[in-house]
Amino acid sequence: MPRILTGLQPTGLLHIGNYFGAIEPMVSLQAEGNENFLFIVDYHAITVPQDPKKLREHMLFAAAVYLAAGIDPARTTLFQQSRVPAHTELAWILDCHAYMGEMERMTQFKDKAKGKGESVSVGLFVYPILMAADILLYDIAAVPVGVDQKQHVELARDLAERFNRLYGQTFTVPEPKIRARGARVMGLDDPLKKMSKSASSPKNYISLLDDEETIRKKIMSAVTDAGTTIAYDEARPGLANLLTIFSLVTQRDVASVEADYAGKGYADFKRGLAEAVIAFLRPIQTKIREYQKDEIELKRILDTGALRASELAEQKMKVVRERIGVTL
Ligand code: ADP
Numbered sequence: 035m036p037r038i039l040t041g042l043q044p045t046g047l048l049h050i051g052n053y054f055g056a057i058e059p060m061v062s063l064q065a066e067g068n069e070n071f072l073f074i075v076d077y078h079a080i081t082v083p084q085d086p087k088k089l090r091e092h093m094l095f096a097a098a099v100y101l102a103a104g105i106d107p108a109r110t111t112l113f114q115q116s117r118v119p120a121h122t123e124l125a126w127i128l129d130c131h132a133y134m135g136e137m138e139r140m141t142q143f144k145d146k147a148k149g150k151g152e153s154v155s156v157g158l159f160v161y162p163i164l165m166a167a168d169i170l171l172y173d174i175a176a177v178p179v180g181v182d183q184k185q186h187v188e189l190a191r192d193l194a195e196r197f198n199r200l201y202g203q204t205f206t207v208p209e210p211k212i213r214a215r216g217a218r219v220m221g222l223d224d225p226l227k228k229m230s231k232s233a234s235s236p237k238n239y240i241s242l243l244d245d246e247e248t249i250r251k252k253i254m255s256a257v258t259d260a261g262t263t264i265a266y267d268e269a270r271p272g273l274a275n276l277l278t279i280f281s282l283v284t285q286r287d288v289a290s291v292e293a294d295y296a297g298k299g300y301a302d303f304k305r306g307l308a309e310a311v312i313a314f315l316r317p318i319q320t321k322i323r324e325y326q327k328d329e330i331e332l333k334r335i336l337d338t339g340a341l342r343a344s345e346l347a348e349q350k351m352k353v354v355r356e357r358i359g360v361t362l
């Protein structure tokens with residue numbers, strides 16, 4: 035059975051870009067009968083300063099979101115990264131096999147470090163190596179991510195191949211699995227950049243927890259262009275993004291949404307979109323709140339996941355330690 039894995043940072047805010055780019059693909063892959071791993075990357079989160087109390091809350095929130103989205107702990111190993119120390123152990127070994135040159139080419143680091151001068155953490159620089167360890171520990175065939183993470187999965191491939199060449203076949207070489215639709219939901223206030231929780235304004239994104247009024251306001255104020263027809267056109271990125279979101283939340287193709295709005299203007303279209311987003315999020319929000327109320331159950335699910343992940347990770351680490359010559 036092919037193994038699939040993805041990780042998400044435990045931030046207090048998850049938006050519909052995260053949902054369609056990363057969470058929902060894991061739910062669909064689960065239905066296809068793969069062996070799934072989904073984990074909360076707390077050790078990635080601390081590459082930038084975190085408030086410890088909030089981090090803990092965000093972790094439980096993340097678990098509640100995955101379960102609400104349809105992740106079934108019986109079919110997906112759901113766990114917390116820091117509970118499996120093999121992740122950081124393997125990351126150290128891979129650190130010693132990664133090159134400064136290739137790390138300096140990581141575009142996400144360049145973006146995140148911009149303007150921070152000398153006070154950027156070393157962790158932020160080596161974070162893609164920890165991500166490679168996350169993947170390589172479990173012989174993962176495919177890693178569903180948004181396009182922004184493709185370069186990091188490619189680094190994991192390079193490190194796996196390098197290690198295998200040096201020490202003999204040890205790691206499965208993973209493939210990034212980028213969704214055609216939904217892989218890049220763009221910002222509502224700037225459709226040329228991806229929707230991101232670190233955007234300067236909350237008008238950029240729709241959070242999974244936004245209330246109805248907020249959703250309406252954000253969509254009505256979304257940037258569009260001077261055109262009048264509701265028709266998908268890459269030269270009109272604002273509208274193209276809204277049509278994509280419409281299609282994602284209603285699971286209809288873009289053409290059928292366009293047909294509904296033939297002869298109508300932006301205001302009608304945006305009103306329709308806001309209601310579609312609200313209808314899509316309502317049941318998810320109800321479930322998130324239900325899971326959030328039962329912290330004991332959330333922790334039990336994460337404990338079970340950590341146990342299973344640890345067993346597999348330890349098997350792999352045994353081989354790795356032997357291969358590099360530290361086992362006596
Ligand atoms: P953010 O940029 O909001 O901080 P993260 O970097 O934490 O998001 O990404 C978490 C996951 O969600 C990753 O798999 C990423 O590729 C995916 N993702 C993030 N933003 C988007 C987006 N706008 N569209 C599609 N997928 C996204």
Ligand code: TRP
Pocket residue numbers: 039040041042043075078164165168169177178179183186
């Ligand atoms: N770096 C990813 C992000 O910020 C999260 C992540 C960590 C991840 N480890 C992973 C994703 C392993 C896929 C596989 O979005």
